[in-house]
Amino acid sequence: MNAVKLVAIVLIAAGTLGLAYGSFSYTKNTDAVKLGPVEFTxxxxxxxxxxxxxxxxxxxxxxxxxxxAGKKN
Known part of the structure; x- marks a missing residue:
């Protein structure tokens, strides 16, 4: 399998997952306050x-x- 076909399969899979789920979430940690040795996140x-x-x-x-991709010149 060449690289073009692999990219095509990844695009189709990503598009299908995007239609199926519609969104994704993640958790972001941020430093809120640092007071000496005490740190709140x-x-x-x-x-x-x-x-x-x-x-x-x-x-x-x-x-x-x-x-x-299968057609050759």
């Missing part, structure tokens, strides 16, 4: 929304790569 939960157009675009781009 704050954990913030961030959510990132994945646009539907980006997911569909990734699927279309991956499918296009798969279709045209």
């Amino acid at each position: 704050l954990k913030e939960k961030e959510t990132v929304d994945i646009p539907v157009w980006a997911s569909i675009g990734a699927i279309v781009a991956g499918a296009g790569l798969l279709l045209f």
Whole structure:
């Protein structure tokens, strides 16, 4: 399998996951206060929304790569 086909499969998989889940979240640790040896940290939960157009675009781009990668000049 060459690199172009691998990238196409990754794009299709990422687009499908983006459509299935729609968003993902992660926890970000930030230093809130440092008072000498005492340190308080704050954990913030961030959510990132994945646009539907980006997911569909990734699927279309991956499918296009798969279709045209097999054709040789």
